[in-house]
Amino acid sequence: MKLYNSLTRQKEEFEPLSPPFVGVYVCGPTVYSHSHLGHGKSYVSFDVLIRYLRHLEYNVRYIQNITDVGHLTDNADAGEDKIEKQARLEKMEPMQISEKYTKSYFDDMDALGILRPDVSPRASGHIPEQIELIKVLIEKGHAYEVNGYVYFSVSSFPGYGKLSGRKLDELVAGARVSIDQGKRDPKDFALWKKAGDDHILKWNSPWGWGYPGWHLECSAMSMRYIGETLDIHGGGLENIFPHHESEIAQSEGATGKQFARFWLHNNMVTVDGQKMGKSLGNFTLLRDIFEKYHPMVVRLYILRSHYRSPLDFSDMGLDSAKSGLGRLLAFRLRLGHKPSEDTVVPSAVITALIESARAAFHESMNDDLNTPAALASIFELVRAGNSALDNNDTPQDRVALAAVLDELAGEILGLDLTGSDSSSADIGELCEVLVETRGVLRKNKLFKAADHMREKLETIGYTARDLPGGKSEIIKK
RNA sequence: GGCGGCGUAGCCAAGUGGUAAGGCAGUGGACUGCAAAUCCACCAUGCAUCGGUUCAAAUCCGAUCGCCGCCUCCA
Secondary structure, eight states: OEEEETTTTEEEEOOOSBTTEEEEEEOOOBOSSOOBHHHHHHHHHHHHHHHHHHHTTOEEEEEEOBBOSSOBSSOSSSSOBHHHHHHHHHTSOHHHHHHHHHHHHHHHHHHTTOOOOSBOOBGGGGHHHHHHHHHHHHHTTSEEEETTEEEEOGGGOTTTTTTTTOOGGGSOTTOSOOOSTTOSSTTOEEEEEEOOTTOSSOBOOTTOSEEEOHHHHHHHHHHHHTOSSEEEEEEEGGGIIIIIHHHHHHHHHHHSSOSEEEEEEEOOEEETTEEOOTTTTOOOBHHHHHHHSOHHHHHHHHHTSOTTSOEEOOHHHHHHHHHHHHHHHHHHHHHOSOOOSSOOOOOHHHHHHHHHHHHHHHHHHHBTOOHHHHHHHHHHHHHHHHHHHHHOOOHHHHHHHHHHHIIIIIIITOOOOSSOOOSGGGTOHHHHHHHHHHHHHHHTTOHHHHHHHHHHHHHTTEEEEEOTTSOEEEEEO
């Protein structure tokens, strides 16, 4: 499999450091508000990476942190802790805020079919690891303490800038406004910050009471759970600088070893061409989208564009994805719900069709997780599969098609096509009466009455459709 | 200003040298009492514009125009 590595700016064949083990770390959310579509795009993308790596039979350890301390508003050095600020606004304890929004985050991610990380470490639960890391950096001359603050000395690490393509001397001096005195160089960033009396989230340290800088937690926790060298580090494009650049400096400064071999960055969700984000206030919460669109619609919408491309948010796009998902669901429903455990022998036509779909799918996924192209192979399978079944419908063929669809769309892309069975069987005996009544009406050519029934059903969100052989079914629209 | 990316049909979106995937919408047909679903057919002589390289360019090179991201928190 080839993956685009931001560090080398090219696609490279992925090979883990110690096969079959793969250590993946992805920057998680700062839990001070509900998740928006941008979070959805990011974590769906990395979920597909994890699912595909596991499909390729790698033994993956997937770590995704929860930032519950140290992430400041406005500026990396000055500003208020985001969690504390939200706690004040909601009149709650900071830890209540992070619990509340951590739960909300997982609720949304679960709905999107995103597999839980193997470990979701909290920054606040790893203060000792972060303090230890700072100690090492001070020992090695990469960091220095000034009056209760500890700064990373950027000039001590010549590799600073290698990920973002920035040159040290091109970083505008003073661009990062500092209100803290004693910094030797404006480019230096804080590893540990002194906490004032009004600061709630604070810990004791060799440098007094304080709290860790934002960049530090990712270095400390990724190395704690994976080791000194990660196979893959993922995150959003906007975090390349300064966050990921600083992670590299902290980690490699401490260990002298390469921190992450592959850096993967997903692109942004935009609205009318502009980045969806807090500062512009143009974000749309996932929980609000879910009121109108099923989470699987959102997942398909996200997967229809490449993870490194921006995704422009629009209702039209979601409607389009909804129709597309409907097509997949209808096909899956047609195949039946219990793929046999026994080996089935499908017809030659279906076998060939499955083979070519599988080959096209894997070729696309192997090319830097090209999900739009992979989806194309699935839609081609749906078209050809429907066509074949229209000609000659056999249980063996249906089972074989169901198995491949569940594997490619379900297991790998995470599109659950079996969950929402909207057939009449689920609606109960009342529905059976309606279905039977419709049959009687149609049999006696009482079409006006039959149409009236369908119109009435439409008003409560259902519709009647007639199947071959005179039978009908009532389904949710 | 520095660094990076993008511009493909009505909308979305793959495609990085060999003659434009796929989805949505639309049109015609089959099927249907009518629909729905499904299938078949059609739907970009052209990929921002102009020039260049090549037997061959959406793909490579140059210029121009337009848009976006990062450089301060953001997935």
